[in-house]
Amino acid sequence: MASRGGDIQGFYRQRKKGITKPANAKAKTSSSKKPSSPNRSAATFGSDVTQPPALISHASLDLQDDYDANEEFLRQFDMNMAYGPCLGMTRMARWERASRRGLNPPKDVECLLRSAKVRPECLWDGRV
């Protein structure tokens, strides 16, 4: 359903915050990795291949997330295999475990987790 009406947008309750204009979704696919373009979903690194405009159901991408530079940085921390699997623990617990084992995780991650308003768990928590 490629309907783009404004009342459709209100009809389907948006689960996440940060809804962007549907006009951006029609832009040509470019594999830009700029973290500032919010409706490029993080998992696909900017390309539109999983969310082609024709399939978007209610005027916004399925993967709508509070996605900013901080979150991107933390996701890189999640994905780093040297600190172990990211599932099943809060990011803070994982960071503390890594620093206890002497793996020297970056300090910025700790500061971010303590101060900013970021997700405490990794992306797949609760979804797997």
Place this chain on the structure above:
Amino acid sequence: MAAMEVDPVNNHPQRKQSHYQSLDENFMIQKETYRGQQYSQIYFARLDLMRTLIYSLLPNWKPHLPVRTVLGLEEGKECIIVGTLYKDMKLKPSILDEYSKERSATPLVKPHNFTHPDDYLVLEDESGRVKLRGTVLSPSVYVTGNVVALHGKDSGAGDYLVEDILEAGLPPQLELPYKSGEDKYVVFVSGLNVGSNSSNPLQFQLFVDHITGHLGDEKVQSIAAQIVQVVIAGNSVEVPRGLLNGQNLASKDQSRLSEPIKEVDILLTQIAAGIPLDIMPGPNDPANFSLPQQPLHRCLFPGSAAYNTFRSCTNPHSFDLDNVRFLGTSGQNIDDLEKYSEAKDKLAFLERTLRWRHLAPTAPNTLGCYPFTDRDPFLMESCPHVYFIGNQDRYETRLIKGSEGQLVRLICIPRFSETGTAVV
């Protein structure tokens, strides 16, 4: 504490005492909360801890070879890789088989041993896995969950040709304390199986009388007075399973369920009145299923729990007696090893777990285990002086030596209900 023998003779022997210290903290799960984690966390903790250990041993083994991760393997170049072993077994029962078969009332056939000549090993670390080939590595010896270092090279055909293997080896051992001169004995018994058809209450009563000193003349009593600790290594009761078939229990059946444990309590009270007693849960006991099994609850033993000599311990159990370190389990880890690998006798399995520095390498793969996130409690930090397992078929013992002069006495404790033997 001294127990007076109820004896009209004037100079009755006093029981010896020993300084006891329990080291079970590692195995208690009080502070852990389950947040939905998976077993990958415990595998990571195991790999990480053992890898740092093995890295420290590598300079003594083959210092000239580079260490690589699995993804960093280069074809044809000799190197060392460290990772967790995974054994691909044809006969291993898989939960998916149960789904694909039709539902039938008969249970799946359980072969005693799942090894097969076609089993092969795979080494895995965080980056990837690689299949292992080579005559040095015998798949029947190793099981899934061991962390080892391998020297060899990538053969170019997608697998790794192994030339040599390094295990973690025996952990460091504290010095055995200087013997003060008197002999003190520890009694191990397991597999009482009270409540089953094979248990004989007379035998157990005889045993209790003997160790509390109610039997025999003065010489026998003085030997009994040198017993300082009794350890019951699992399977004290056998709950009649036939009653538990999903329907509501009549009150008559309810009392039948609790009879075995009441019997055990009566007998244990007699022992606890005189000697420090440790009781460990086993596979058939009313405790949790997954390792590390938590201590049996005090309310199960209303009589014996009143004594402070009575201690309910975890399985695996570790304690220090006069600075001699004891470590042991109720047998689940070795029985599981027996199903998935081969060895000459049970003591060989015990020795292997010591050399791998890990009590239960098959947990959580085939042995139930709590999903720890930040540690692996089965790693042995220090080498015990006495290493025992309960519920085995017969009594066996051996003394093994480690590369740095560690000496460990390995003991297999037979099931009391079948053999009537206790180890002293």
